[in-house]
Amino acid sequence: MRATIDRIELPDFVPAAQPDGGFSGERFLDRELSWLQFNARVLELAEDPQLFLLERVNFLSIFGSNLDEFFMVRVAGLKRRIAAGMAVPSAAGINPVDQLEMLLQQAHELQKRHAAVFKDHVLPALADQNIHVKKWRDLDETQKATLREWFMDQVFPVLTPLAVDPAHPFPYISGLSLNLAVIVRNPVSGKELFARIKVPDVLPRLVSVDQPGSRTAPTREVSLISLEDVISEHLDNLFPGMEVVENYSFRVTRNEDLEVEEDDAENLLQALEKELLRRRFGPPVRLEIVDDMNPAVKALLIRELNVDEDEVFSLPAPLDLRGLSVIAGIDRPELHYPKQIAHTSRDLNASETSKAADVFAAMRRRDILLHHPYDSFSTSVQAFLEQAAADPHVVAIKQTLYRTSGDSPIVDALIDAAEAGKQVLALVEIKARFDEQANIDWARKLEQAGVHVVYGIVGLKTHSKLSLVVRRESKGLRRYCHIGTGNYHPRTARYYEDFGLLTTDEQVGEDISRLFNQLSGYAPKTTFKRLLVAPRSLRSGLIDRIEKEIENKKAGLKARVVIKVNSIVDEAVIDALYRASQAGVQVDVIVRGICAIRPGVPGLSENIRVRSFLGRFLEHSRVFAFANGDDPIVYIGSADMMHRNLDRRVEALVRLANKSDISGLLDLANRYLDPGTASWHLDSEGNWTRHHVDADGKPLLDIQSYLLQSRERQSGAVRR
Template identity: 75%
Template structure:
C-alpha cells in the first residue's frame, strides 16, 4: 500500500480524481481503521480518530451541500466559496503547523502506528482529492446550472465586440493603473508572492534577440474577481443574460500593454498559500501589542505550504515556480481553471430570490417584545422579570444583545460596563456603545483579544480606538487567549447596585449573528453576576484563585468540572437512576473528555454528541462506545453553539458557553460555561437536542470506522426534517 500522491499529469480530470480517490481509500484504511484491542484489553491510541482527517471530512460535508440539487442554486454557489475559504485556512494553519512541528522535531500527535510524515502525506493526498472534486462540481454541475438561469461565467473570446470594447475601457481606467509587472532576470530577482494572491506567470520574448523572459503579474485583490460584463443589475432579472468575466482573463488579453515592445508568448495562473499562523512569545514580550504587530508582519513572509497551478501549465514554467518558491512536488496542486473559487462569493450575492433560501428576518425574542407599543423594549426591565435565553439568528441580535449594551451606554443609572471582544465587525455598534458609555463618564472595561486568528489587525485597531475614547483596554492573561463571551453591566437602583449579564456562545459580531447559530443568556441573577464580576477581575487584575458557583471556567475548572459531571452520570446509571450526556460543540478532540464519555458509555449512560466540525471520538464500538451516537448538522446557518446537558438522576442540568472540547480551549484559553437556572430553559435545551439527534432529522451520522454518512431522506425517499427550517418556522410563529 502506498500513500504517495497520485500521478500529477493524468490525461484528464476524471483520471486524476480517480487516482486521488484510490489514494484516499488507502489513507482511510491506514488512519481510520477500526480499533483493535491491545493485550491489556484496552483500545490504545486507535480509540481516537485523526483530527486533521476529521477536519477534511467536515469540509467534505460542506461540499456535499454544494452537490445537493435540492439546495437553491446560489446557495450551492456559496457553499463552493465557503469550501474554498475553509481549505485555505486548513493549509495556512493545520498543514503549516504540522510541517513546522515536523521540521523542528516537536512531537506530533498522530494516529497509532502512523508516522508524522505519512500523516502529512495522507492529508495532502486527501486535500488534493477534495480540491479536484470541488473543481468538478463547479464545472459539471454549478456552471451549467447557472447558465440554465442566464448567468454565465465566460471567457473573452465568447464576448461580442461591444462587450469587449467596454471591458477594454474598464481595463484601461480601473485595472491597468494598479498593475505592476515584475520581470525576472539578472537585475530583477524572483519577486515575493503574497499568500492567497492570484497571479499570472507570463513568458515574453524579445523580438530582436529572440530571448524569452519570465514575469509575474499579480491579480489585484481589491477589485471584484468576477466582472459583471452586463452591469451589476443584469443578473437580478431572470430573463436577461448576465455574463461574468474573471479578472485574470481580462488582464491576460491585455498583457501586451504591460510589456510594450515584447511578444507575449504564454501566460499561466498560479496561487501560493503560506504559513499564516501567528505565534507570540508572550512571556518574553515587553509589550504584547508591539510583539503581535511584529509577528503579523512576519506572517506575510511565512514559508509556502501549497502551490496551486492550472493543469495546462507549461512544464518549464512549472519547474521555475517550484524552484523559485522553494516548494516540494508534494506541495504542488494541479487543478482545473479557474483557480481560487472563493471568488464565487460575488455570484452568491446575486439578487435572485428564486435561487436562494427564503429570506429570514430575525424576530425580537418574545420576552423582549411584551410591550404593545412601538417603543423598543426596556431590556433591563425584561431581565428583572426573568432570565432570557436567546437563540440566534432566530432571535434578533440587534434587539437583544446589541440593545442591552446600547441601552446600558445611554442609561444614566448605569455605573460600569465590562465587555469581552474576540471578534467584531468593521462598523460595530457594540464598540460604538462602549465608546459612548466612556464618553458619558461611565467606567468601561474592554478586554480585547488581539490574538484572535486572522482578526489580529482589526482588533488592534479597535483597541486603539477604544483607548482614545477613554475605555480601559486590557488584553487578558499572559499565555492565554480570552475566548469567553461576556458582558457585565452594573446599574444603580433603589435597593442598591444590580449586575446584569450576558453570557453567550458566539462573538459580539452583529453581521455574523445573522447566520451563526448561537445561544446567549441575559440574566440579573446575583450569583451569576458575582461569578462574572470575579472572572472580569481575574482577567483585568490579579485574582488567580477565584472560585465560581454557576460558571465553569477554563483553564482551571472547565475540563475537570465537565468530567466530574460525566462521572456523576456514571454513578447515576450504576444506581439505576436517569443518566444521559448531551454535548453540542464545534469540535471534540480532547482525550480526557472523550475517555470520560467512553467510560460513561461502558457504564450504560446514553451519550449524544452533536458536532459541526472535528470529531476524534469513535462512536458505536462494542466494549468502548456502543452507547454513543454522533451527529453533524450543516445548513444555511453555521451551527456554533456549545451546549452540555446532564440528566443528573432526573434533575437535569444544562450549561451553555464558549468552549469547544479541544486542548487549546481547555488549556490555553479563558472560556466560560454558565449553568442555566430556569428549568423551562433546561427543558427547552433538552428538547432541542432531541430534535437534532432524532432519526427524522436530516444530518450526518458518524460510523465506528470514522466515515460520515448523510441521512437526508427516509426509506420512502421523502426529505427528512431540516432542523434549522423548523426553528425558523417556530420563530415566525413566536414560539422560539
C-alpha cells in the same frame, strides 16, 4: 434509501477495549483528517441539486476559504514541527510524516472534486438560469470593446509587471494572491523571459461583461468574466515591444499562523504588529496552478518558491473559487434560501420585531435564554448594551471582545458609555486568529475614547463571551449579565447559531465580576459557583459531571450525556465518555467540525452516537446536558472540547437555572437527534454518511428550517 458521500480513507483499523478494561491506543480518530471530512460535508452541500443554486455557489466559496485556512494554519504548523524535529505521532497514532502525506493526498482529491462540481454541475446550472461565466473568446465585439476601455481606464494603471532576469530576482509572491506567470519573447534576440503580474485584489474578481465598472450585484441576465481573463487578453499593453508567448494563472498559500512569545514581549500590541508583518512572508505550503501550464513554467515556480511536488495542485481554471461569492450575492430571491426575519425574543415582550423592549425590566422578571439567529441579536444583546450606555443609572460596563464587525454597534455603545462618564472595561483579544489587525484598531479606538482596555492573561487567549452591567437602583447596585456561546458580532449573529443567557442572578453576577477581576488584575485563586472556567475548572468540572452520570446509571437512576460543540478532540473528555458508554450511559454528541471520537465500537463506545449538522446557519453553540436522575443539569458557553480551549484559553460555561429553559433546551436536543431529522452520522470506522431522505425518498426534517418556522409561528401568535 439513504445517500452516501465519497469517503475520505482513514487508517484501516477499528479499536476495541483492552481485556483489562482499559482503552487501546487506537481509540481516537485523527483530528486533521476529521477536519478534511468536515470540509467534505460542506462540499456535499454544494453538490446537492436540491439546494438553492446560489446557496450551492456560496458553499463552493466557503469550501475554498476553509481549505485556505487549513493550509495556512494546520498544514503549515505540521510542516514547521516536522522541520524542527518537534513533531510527534498524533493521538490517533499516525506518524507526522505519514500524516502530512495523507493530508496532502486527501486535499488533492477534495480540490479536484471541488473544481469538478463547479465546472461540470454548478456552471451549467447557472447558465440555465441566465447567469453566465464567459471566456474572452465567447464575447461579441461590442462587449470586447467595452472591456478594453474599462481595462485601460481602471485596471492597467493598477498593474505592475515584474520581470525576472539577472537584474531582477524572482519577486515575492504574497499568500493567497492570484498571479499570472507570463512568458514574453524579445523579437530581436528571440530570447524568452519570465514575468509575474499580480491580479489586483482591490478590483472585483468577476466583472460584468456589459457593465464592468458596476459594484452592485446584477439581477436577471448576467454575464461575467474573470479579471485574470481580461488581463491576460491585454498583456501586450504591459510589455510593449515584446511578444507575449503564453500566460498561466497560479496562486501560493503561505504559513500565516502567528507565533508571539508573550512572556518576552514588553508590549503585546507592538509584538503582535511585528508578527503580522512577518506573517506576510511565511514559507509556502501550497502552490495552485492551472492544469494546462507549460511544464517548464511549472518547474520554474516549484524551484523559485521551494515547494515539493506533492504541494503543487494542478486544477482547471479558474483558480481560487472564493471569488464565486460575487455570484452568490446576485439578487435572485428564487435561487436563495427564503428571506429570514429574526424576531425579538418573546421573553423581551417587544410589540414590534424591529423595536427593542426595555431589556433591564425584562431581565428583572426572569432569566432570558436567547437562541440566535432565530432570536434577533439587535433587539436583545445589542439593545442590552446600547441601553446600558444610555441609562444614567448604569455606573459600569465590562465587556469581552473576541471578534466583532467593522462597524460594530457594540464598540460604539462602549465608547458612548465611556464618554458619558461610566466606568467601562473592554477586554479585547488581539490574538483572535485573522482578526488581529482589526482588533488592534478597535483597541486603540476604545482607548482613545477613555475605555479601560486590557488584553487578558499572558499565555492565554480570552475566548469567553461575557458582558457585565452594574446599575444603581433603589435597593443598591444590581448586576445585569450576558453570557453566550458566540461572539459580539452583529453581522455573524445573523447566520451563526448560538445561545446566550441574559440574567440578573446574583451568583452569576458575582462569578462574572470575579472573572473580570481575574482577567484585568491579579486573582489566580478565584473560585466560581455557577460558572465552569478554563483553564482551571472546565475540563475537570465536565468530567466530574460525566462520572456522576456513571454513578447514576449504576444506581438505577436516569443517566444521559448530550454534548453539542464545534469540535471535540480532548482525550480526557473523550475517555470519560467512553467510560460512560461502557457503563451503559447513552451519550449523544452533536459536532459541526472535528471529531476524534470513534462511536459504536463494541466494548468501548456502542452507546455513543455522533451527529453533524450543516446548512443555512453555521451551528456554533456549545451545550452540555446531563440527565442527573430527575434533575437535569445544562451548561452553555464558549468552550469547544479541544486542548487550546481547555488549556490555553479563558473559557466560561454557565449553568442554567430556569426549569423551562432547561426543558426547552433538552427538547431541542432531542429534535436534533430524532431519526426523522436530517443529519450526518459518524460510524466506528470514522466515515460520515448523510441521512437526508427516508426509505421512500422523502426529505427528512431540516432542523434550521423547522426552527425558523416555529419562531415565525410564535411571533405571529404574540402579535395577535
